[in-house]
Amino acid sequence: MEQLKQIIFEWVRKVAWQHHLPKEQISSTSATILAYGSYGLGVHGSDSDIDALCVGPYFATLEEDFFIVLRSMLLSRPEVSDIHCVKSAKVPLMRFKFNGISVDFPYAQLRASSVPDGVDLFNPHLAVADETSWRSLSGVLVNKRILQLVPHLKNFQSMLRCIKLWARRRGVYSHLLGFFGGIHLAILAAYVCQRFPNGSINALVTFFFENFSLWPWPKPVILQDSSIPFRYPDSRSLMPIMMPCSPFGWCNSNITKSTYSKIKEELQRGYLITRDSGRADFEWSCLFEPFPYTNTYASFLGIFLTAPDDDELGDWVGWVKSRFLSLLLKLEAVQGYCDPNPTEYVDHSVSDPNVVFCWGLSPNGSNLTDIISVKEDFMRSVNKDLYSDSKRNRCKLELLIVESSQLPKSLQLGSGASGASKACWRVSEYNQQQRRPIYSQYFPQYFVGYVAPQRDYDSAVG
C-alpha cells in the first residue's frame, strides 16, 4: 500500500503538470489511496485480493488521467503485471498484480485541489465529482461504517475469518457464482456482533449459525438502526442484506434458487454442529470440513478452459466467469438444481495453461439433449461481445458431463480451502479416448463438449 501510495503521489503531480497548473499548485497537490474490502476490515487471507480506492483531485480525470496516464506509469513498474482496465463496470477499476498480489483499484474524484492522506469521507461538505465517484467511494464508506458499528473489533475480525473459512470450505463463497461475497458475510457477522457485544468468538460463531439458519428469509438483514426508512427489495431477492450507510441500498447479490437452497443447507449444518460447541469434547474442525462433492453428486458439468499462456488464461477465465450466472440459471431451468462449485481446478495432464470448473448436477436432472441446448446457449453468450477475434481462436472452452464414477477414486473434489494451491484434476487418457465431440450448430467451429463415455474412468486409466 505504501509503494502504491508513492506511485499515486508521483502520478498526481505529473498530471497537474500536464494540465499546466501553476507551479505552487503542482508542488502542493496530493492524491491518496484508501483500503477497503477484506483488507480494509483486517480480515484478508492468502486468497484475498487487496481492494484499494484511489482518490484524486478535480483535475485528474477517470478516462484519461487514471485509465491512460496512471496505467502507463503502472505498466512501466517491474512490480506490476497483468493490468486490466474494467471501464464499463458500475464501479470502473483497474485490476493488476503488484508483487504477485491481486489489486482491485477503482478511482474517485473529489472537487478539491488536493486530497490529503487522512481525508474524511464522512465530512458532510465533501465535494464528490460525480455519480461514478460516489459509487466508487461506497466500498470505503461501507467498511468504515461496519467498523464503527461493531462493538469489539478483534472479536468481529476473528469471527468473520472463521465464517469466511467455513464458507470457502463448504463451497458457498463466491459472489459471481450466486453465493456469498465478502461484503455479505461482513454484514452478517457485524449483525451478530452487534447483538452479542460481549460474546466470545466461539459464542459469536455459534450464534451466527443459529440466527441465520432460523432466519425467516426473505426478511432483510439490517445492520444499523432499523428506524431508517427504506424500500423493500424486489420480490426476487432471496436473501436481502442492506448496506449500512447512505443511500442504504441493497447489497448486490446473484443468489439463485439452487444457491439459496445450498446456502440454507450449509447454514443448517453449521447450526446442528455448533449447537454442541459448549461441550468440552467439541471439535471445531468438523465445521470446516471441505464439502464432499464427489460423494454428493452422481454427475458433474466440467467446464474446461485453455489458453496459450497464463496471462491470456487469466483474461479468458475472467471473461467466461462473467457469463457464468446465465449458465447457472439455464442449468437450473432444465435440471432443477445445480451446485456451481467455485473452485478452479487445474488439469496437469494438459500442456496448455488451463482451468477446470466442476459443477454438481441434480441426480434427477434431464437428458443429454437438454444439456446440449444449455451448452449451445452458453457458447452463444460467451461469444456474444467477445472482445477480440484472436482470443476466439486461441482460447478454448469445452463443456463435458462427467459421471462421478468416472472420476479417479483418489480425487477429492473439496471446495478450494487450501489457499492458493489448486487441486489437481487428472483426466489424461480419458481426454484422448472414447470421446465423441459435439459441435455448436450456431458456431460450427466451436466445440460444445463430448458425449460422456460409457466405461468407467478408473478402468480406463488403470
Ligand SMILES: Nc1ncnc2c1ncn2[C@@H]1O[C@H](COP(=O)(O)OP(=O)(O)OP(=O)(O)O)[C@@H](O)[C@H]1O
Ligand atoms: N455484491 C456487492 N455489493 C456491494 N458491494 C460490493 C459487492 N461486491 C463487492 N463489493 C465491494 O467491494 C469490496 C471488495 O469486494 P471483494 O470481492 O474483494 O470482497 P472482500 O470482502 O474484499 O473479500 P475477499 O477477501 O474475498 O477479497 C467489498 O467490501 C464491497 O465494498
Ligand SMILES: [Mg+2]
Ligand atoms: Mg477483496
Ligand SMILES: [Mg+2]
Ligand atoms: Mg476485490
